[in-house]
Amino acid sequence: MATPYRIKRSAVPGKAPAVTDLQTxxxxxxxxxxxxxxxxxxxxxxxxxxxxxxxAAGVTVTNVIYVTTDGNDNNTGLKLGDAKRTIKGALGIAxxxxxxxxxxxxxxxxxxxxxxTQVSIVGDNLREVSVTPQNQxxxxxxxxxxxxxxxxxxxxxNTGAIFAFDPTNIKYFSQSPYIQNCTNFIPGxxxxxxxxxxxxxxxxxxxxxxxxxxxxxGIGASITNExxxxxxxxxxxxxxxxxxxxSGGACDLTNSNSSFGNYGFVSDGVGPLKFRGHLVNPxxxxxxxxxxxxxxxxxxxxxxxxxxxxxxxxATTTSAHGFNVGMGVTIRDLxxxxxxxxxxxxxxxxxxxxxxxxxxxxxSNNFSVxxxxxxxxxxxxxxxxxxxxxxxxxxxxxxxxDDLYYTVGRVVVSSAGTxxxxxxxxxxxxxxxxxxxxANATCELEDGSVSNVVLISSGRGYSYVPSVTFSAPDVGFNxxxxxxxxxxxxxxxxxxxxxxxxxxxxxxxxxxxxxxVSVGATVPFYKQSRLLASGHxxxxxxxxxxxxxxxPQNGGVLIQDNEVDMRNGGLVVxxxxxxxxxxxxxxxxxxNQLTGTISGNxxxxxxxxxxxxLILALGGN
Numbered sequence: 001m002a003t004p005y006r007i008k009r010s011a012v013p014g015k016a017p018a019v020t021d022l023q024t025x026x027x028x029x030x031x032x033x034x035x036x037x038x039x040x041x042x043x044x045x046x047x048x049x050x051x052x053x054x055x056a057a058g059v060t061v062t063n064v065i066y067v068t069t070d071g072n073d074n075n076t077g078l079k080l081g082d083a084k085r086t087i088k089g090a091l092g093i094a095x096x097x098x099x100x101x102x103x104x105x106x107x108x109x110x111x112x113x114x115x116x117t118q119v120s121i122v123g124d125n126l127r128e129v130s131v132t133p134q135n136q137x138x139x140x141x142x143x144x145x146x147x148x149x150x151x152x153x154x155x156x157x158n159t160g161a162i163f164a165f166d167p168t169n170i171k172y173f174s175q176s177p178y179i180q181n182c183t184n185f186i187p188g189x190x191x192x193x194x195x196x197x198x199x200x201x202x203x204x205x206x207x208x209x210x211x212x213x214x215x216x217x218g219i220g221a222s223i224t225n226e227x228x229x230x231x232x233x234x235x236x237x238x239x240x241x242x243x244x245x246x247s248g249g250a251c252d253l254t255n256s257n258s259s260f261g262n263y264g265f266v267s268d269g270v271g272p273l274k275f276r277g278h279l280v281n282p283x284x285x286x287x288x289x290x291x292x293x294x295x296x297x298x299x300x301x302x303x304x305x306x307x308x309x310x311x312x313x314x315a316t317t318t319s320a321h322g323f324n325v326g327m328g329v330t331i332r333d334l335x336x337x338x339x340x341x342x343x344x345x346x347x348x349x350x351x352x353x354x355x356x357x358x359x360x361x362x363x364s365n366n367f368s369v370x371x372x373x374x375x376x377x378x379x380x381x382x383x384x385x386x387x388x389x390x391x392x393x394x395x396x397x398x399x400x401x402d403d404l405y406y407t408v409g410r411v412v413v414s415s416a417g418t419x420x421x422x423x424x425x426x427x428x429x430x431x432x433x434x435x436x437x438x439a440n441a442t443c444e445l446e447d448g449s450v451s452n453v454v455l456i457s458s459g460r461g462y463s464y465v466p467s468v469t470f471s472a473p474d475v476g477f478n479x480x481x482x483x484x485x486x487x488x489x490x491x492x493x494x495x496x497x498x499x500x501x502x503x504x505x506x507x508x509x510x511x512x513x514x515x516x517v518s519v520g521a522t523v524p525f526y527k528q529s530r531l532l533a534s535g536h537x538x539x540x541x542x543x544x545x546x547x548x549x550x551x552p553q554n555g556g557v558l559i560q561d562n563e564v565d566m567r568n569g570g571l572v573v574x575x576x577x578x579x580x581x582x583x584x585x586x587x588x589x590x591x592n593q594l595t596g597t598i599s600g601n602x603x604x605x606x607x608x609x610x611x612x613x614l615i616l617a618l619g620g621n
Contacts, residue, residue, distance in 0.1 A: 061078060061079075062078065063097055063098055063099065064078070064098070064099050064100075064101055065077040065078065065084065065090040065093065065094055065098055065099070065100045065101070066078070066079065066080050066082075066083035066084065066090075066101050066103070067083055067084045067085070067086065067087055067089070067090050067100060067101065067102045067103065067107070068080070068083040068084075068085070068103040068105065069085070069103065069104075069105035069106070069107070070083075070085075071083030071084050071085040071089075072084070072085050073085045073086055073088075073089030073092075077089070077090055077093060080103075083103070086107060086108075086109055086110070087100065087102060087107055087109055087113060087121065087131065088109055088110055088113050091113055091114065091115060091116070091119070094115075094116050094119045095116060095119070096116065096117050096118035096119065096145075097118055097119075098116075098119050098120075099119075099120045099121075099122055100119065100120065100121045100122065101122050101124075102121065102122065102123045102124065102129050102150075102151065103124050103129075104124045104125060104128035104129055105128070105129065105130075106130045106132065106154075107129075107130065107131050107132070108132045108134050109131055109132065109133060109134060109139070110134045110135065111133040111134060111135050111137060111138065111139045111140075111160075112137060112138045112139065112140070112141050112166075113139060113140050113141065114141045114143075114166060114169070115140060115141065115142055115143050115146045115148075116143060117143040117144050117145055117146075117171070118143075118144070118145035118146070119143070119145075119146060120146065120147040120148070120149075121146075121147070121148045121149075121151070122147075122149055122150055123149065123150030123151035124150060125150060126150050126151065126152060126181055126182065126183060127152065129150060129151045129152065130151070130152050130153075130154045131151055131152070131153050131154070132153070132154050132155040133153075133155055133158060133160070133186070136158055136159065136160060137158070137159075137160040138160040138161045138162075138164045138193070139153065139160065139161070139162045139163070139189075140162060140163050140164070141164060141165065141166035141169075142163050142164070142165065142166075142177035142206065143166070143171055143177065144171060144172070144173045144174055144175045144176075144177070145175045145177070146177040146178065147177075147178045147180070148163070148177070148178070148179050148180070148182065149179070149180040149181045149182065150181055150182070151182050152182065152183040152184075152185060153182070153183070153184045153185060153186050153189075154185045154186060155185075155186045156186075156187070157186070157187040157188040157217075158186050158187070158188055158189050159188050159189070160189060160190070161189060161190040161191070161192070161193035161222075162182075162184050162186070162189055162190070162191050162192070163177070163179055163191070163192050163193065163206065164190075164193040164194075164195065164198070165193075165194070165195055165198035165199045165204075166198065167195075167197075167198045168310075169310075169311075169373065170198055170199060170200060170310075170311055170370045170372070170373075171199065171200065171372070171373075172199075172200040172201050172351075172352040172353075172372050173199050173200065173201040173203065173204055173205065174201060176203070176205045176206055176207045176230075177206050177207070178206075178207050178208070178209075179192065179206070179207075179208040179209075179211055180208065180209045180210055180211075181209070181210045181211075182210075182211050182212075183211075183212040183213075183214070184211070184212070184213045184214070184215050184218075185214050185215065186215055186218070187215055187216040187217055187218060188215065188216070188217050188218045189215045189218045189219075190218060190219045190221075190222050191211060191213040191215060191218065191219070191220050191221060191236075192206060192208060192211070192220070192221040192222070192229065192231075193221075193222050194206050194221070194222065194223040194224070194227035194228065194229045194249065195222075195224050195225050195227055196224065196225035196226040196227035196228075196247075196248075196249065197224075197225040197326075197357075197359075199227070200352055200356070200370060200371075200372055201352070201353070202353070202355075203228050204226065204227045204228060205227065205228040205229060205230070206227075206229050207229065207230045207231070207232075208221075208229075208230075208231050208232070208234065209232045209233055210232075210233045211231075211233070211234055211235070212235045212236075212237075213234070213235065213236040213237065213239060213242075214237045214238065215238075215239060216238045216239075216545045216546060216547070217238070217239070217240050217545040218239055218240060219239055219240060219241045219242075219243075219244055220234060220236035220239050220241070220242045220243055220258070221234060221242075221243045221244070221251065222241075222243075222244045222246075222249075223243075223244070223245045223246075223249035223250065223251045224244075224245070224246045224247045224248075224249045225247045225248065225249065225271070225326070226247070226248040226249060226250075226271050226326075226357075226527055227249045227250075228249070228250050228251070229249075229250075229251045229252070230251075230252045231243070231251060231252065231253045231254070231256065232253075232254050232255055232256070233254075233255055233256060234253065234256040234257075235256060235257045235258075235259075236257070236258045236259070236261065237259045237260055237261070237547070238259075238260045238261050238544070238545045238546065238547050238550060239258070239261040239262075239263075239545065240261060240262045240263065240545055241261070241262065241263045241264075241266050242258035242261060242263065242264045242265065243258075243264070243265050243266070243531060243533075244266045244267075244268070245266075245267045245268070245529040245530060245531045245570065246266075246267070246268040246269055246529050246570070247268075247269060247270075247271050247272070247326075247529065248270055248271020248272070248326075248526070248527035248528065248529055249271075249529055249530075250396070250527075250529070250530045250531075250532075251530070251531045251532070252532050252533075253531065253532065253533040253534075253536065254533070254534055254535060255534075255535050256533070256535075256536055256537070257536070257537040257538075257539070258536070258537070258538055258539070258541060258563075259538075259539040259540060259541075260539070260540050260541070260543050260544065260545070260547065260550040260551075260556070261541060261542075261543070261544070261545055261550070262541075262542065262544065262545060262562060263541065263542075263562045263563075263565055264536075264538050264541045264562065264563040264564060264565075265531050265533060265536075265563070265564045265565065265572045265574065266565045266567065266570075267529045267530060267531045267565075267566050267567065267570030267571055267572045268529055268567040268568055268570045269529055269567065269568035269569055269570055270398060270490070270526035270527060270528050270529060270568075270569050270570075271326060271526055271527040271528075271529070272324055272325060272326025272327055272526070273324045273326070273327060273524050273525070273526060274327060274328060274388075274389075274397070274525045274526060274527060275294060275296065275327070275388050275389070275390045275524075275525050276294070276522055276523065276524050276525070277292035277293060277294035277505075277522075277523040277525065278292065278293050278520055278521065278522060278523065279291070279292060279401075279517060279518070279519050279520060279521045279523065280292060280293050280504060280519065281519060282516065282517065282518055282519050283401075283513055283516060283517040284513075284516050285435075285512075285513060285514065285515060285516050286512040286513065286514075287512060287513055288508060288509050288510075288511060288512045288513065289506060289507070289508050289509075290506070290507050290509065290517075290523070291504065291505070291506045291507075292393075292504070292505055292506075292507060292523055293502070293503050293504055294390050294393075294499065294503045294504075294505060294525075295390070295502055295503025295504075296387050296388040296390055296503070297387065298385050298386070298387040299317040299318055299319060299321055299385065299386050299387065300317065300318040300384070300385060301315045301316065301317055301318070301331075301334060301383070301384030301385065301386055302316050302317070302318055303315070303316045303380060304316070304334055304380040304384060305380060306336065306347070306371075306374075306377075306378050306380065308373060308374040308375070308376060308377050308378060309373065310370075310373070311370050311371055311372045311373040311374075312359070312368055312369070312370055312371075313331070313356075313368065313369050313370075313371045314362065314366065314367070314368040315331075315334075315366070315367060315368075315369075315384065315386065316363075316365055316366045317365045317366070317367075317386060318365075319365060320364040320365055321364070321365060321367060321386070322388075323358045323361055323367050323388070324358065324361065325358050325359065325360060325361060326357055326358060327357065327358045327388060327389075328355050328356070328357055328358075328388070328389035329355070329356060329357075329358060329367075329369065329386050329387065329388055329389055330354050330355050330386065330387050330388075330389045331348060331354060331356060331369070331371070331384070331385070331386050332346075332348075332354055332384070332385050332386075333346055333383050333384055333385055334346070334347045334348070334380065334383060334384035335347070335380070335381040335382045335383045335384070336378040336379060336380055336381060337378065337379045337381055338376055338377075338378050338379075339376060339377070340376055344381055345378075347378060348371050348372075351372070352371065352372045355389045356369040356370065356371055357369065357370075390499070390503065392496050392497075392498055392499055392505065393493045393496035393505060393507050393525065394493060394496065395492070395493055395494060395495065396493070396527060396528060396530060397492075397493045397525050397526065397527055397528065398490035398491060398492050398493065398525075398526050398527075398528045398569065399490065399491050399493065399507075399509070399523050399524065399525055399526070400488075400489070400490055400491060400523070400524065401513075401517045401521045401522075401523055402517070402521045402522055403463065404488055404489070404490075405431075405433060405436075405460065405461050405462060405463055405488075405489045406462040406463070406486035406487060406488055406489055407439070407458040407459055407460050407462065407486065407487050407489055408428060408439040408441075408455060408458045408459050408462065408466070408484055408485075408486060408487070409458070409485045409486055409487040410453070410455065410484075410485050411426070411428070411441055411453035411455070411468050411482045411483070411484055411485075412453075412482060412483050412484075412485060413450055413451070413452065413453060413480065413481075413482050414481050414482055414483050415478075415480055415481040415482075416449035416450045416451065416480055417449055417450055417470065417473055417478050417479050417480030417481070418448055418449055418473060418475075418476060418478040419448055419473035419474055419475030419476040419478060420445050420448050420449065420450065420473045420474060420480075421448065421473075421474040421475065422474060423442065423443060423444075423445060424443060424450065424470045424471040424472075424473070424480065425470070425471040426440075426441045426442060426443050426453060426468065426469075426470055426482075427468065427469050427470075428440065428441060428459070428466050428467075428468050428484060429466035429467050429468075430466070431459060431460065431461035431462040431463070431466070432461070432462075432463055432464065433460075433461030433462075433463065433515070434515075435460075435461055435514050435515040436459065436460055436461020436462065437457065437459045437460045437461065438457075438459050439455065439457055439458055439459030439462075439466070440455075440456050440457050440459075441453050441454060441455045441456055441457075441468075442454050442456060443470070443480075448473075448475075449480070450470065450480040450482075453468075453482060458487070460489065460514060461514070461515075462486060465484055465486060466484050467484070468481075468482045468483070468484050470482065487566075487567075487568065487569065488568060488569045490526070490528070490569045491509040491510060491511060491513075492509060492510040492528065492571075493507055493508075493509060493510075493525075494508045494509060494510050495507070495508045496508070528569065528570065528571055529569075529570035529571070530570070530571045530572075530573070531570075531571070531572045531573070531574070532572075532573045532574070533572070533573070533574040533575070533576070534574070534575050535575060536574060536575070536576045536577075537576065537577050537578075538563045538576050538577070538578050538579070539578065539579040540552060540556060540558045540579055541558060541559065541560075541562050541563045542557070542558045542559025542560070542561075542562040542563075543556030543557060543558050543559075544556060558579070560578070563576065563578070564576075564587065573586060574586060580593065580594070581593035581594075582594075588600045
């Protein structure tokens, strides 16, 4: 509400009226005299000598902090006429529930900028508010409940992220930061960096809507270390990678576009080991259902230290724990004393839950985890328990049995050779597993040299990197050479029964086992890196990260295979349309708009031939 003023018309012609602040009783002399003269004249015309009005402009609003290009960071920031000069200046006085309003202009900021919890930054206009990081590195460190909108980010090349979690003050995220209606023009940057290692909580997530990335050679969004993101209307131009998931990161992407650049979607590998199970029953060849014991032991804690500034808890267990970095553990019932508390308290309190990821393994019986910061120090007194956190296996996890096997992902030509007038024979060594299948391939020639190797079959059962050989050329002795790249063969969990009190469950996997497995086999569980995209548009992917060269009219040549790249067991599930209007459902189905045909790995049928009889049967034209 605006501040109430009493305005009394002066009896002296041309003299300003007396303006009294009814809250303080003081005379108000400010920049709004012109408005007050206008009010005086109106009062004079109506014969009203005294009036109480509310002057809206320039009043103090306690939950809004203003930033303008002509402001000063020594100002209060609580009035538009008393604004801060920088966003960092406004963040210095911001607290939960505040909105920072940034007026049109260019702001050079001493980054990183740490946004407090439940604080919003609202720019006047996407095109008229520009923010430039003064230093190399991340621009904004976001916190739970942040909302950022209406700004563009400009400046010279930078390897940092525009939005990231704070790696030095790890917070518990019960509400995602939300980025909306922004544009990133800074080359080399990561537009959105969701590193789950720098967040606590079950999701460790960020969300966005309408975020454009013209950050040449950068990354549009990176989701790693079991972080999570929901992205709507993410547009990338000339990125090295449009969207990346790795180390168990997961992303849902809708209604978005990737243009030019090197790669579209890249999903790489799995997260850290979460827990292990052991087969209760043998599994025969071609079975896809297994029964496991995933029960774990609980260990006692003999001593612990807690750094309340960083939130790092370091504990020593009664015996070897067998933990790995990134593994989730449940911690309970450590007894701490606190200077302001009523004696001994149980820690963790449960405010941040009881499950935390191992940050470091310091010894076979010592480990560290981030459990959240506190305003006060705590001293360990006694007690405590820790155990590997085991959950019901779920879709999104992958496993293998005892040993991890591989298939051939591709063959990279290391030397193209010369003198080939006819296509040479390509031979990939056979796998060592008795149930394995040898991979086979052919190659393509260009000007008498091998330009590419095309896999016909990826094989299976490889436990080592096989050699690849090419037959000799027709002329001379400069034989081509190549190197095999392997892909791990994980089995994806489809469903699972609930865990019994002793840790027994039955798990269904996504394919039949090609070999038999004995009772007692070890089955490790990992979270798979996944990217799920629907309604995505790819345009000229593979043409490079410089727009002048990537444009097709300037010689840019697309690489269709770079639209989706699944590495080391990562998964991309997608529907997409390319620059030619061809529609893809994953890597197995392509609908060609020009020819009206559906093609895939296992079939090719005419869409027109299938649909026309149906139309006739229904009486259509």
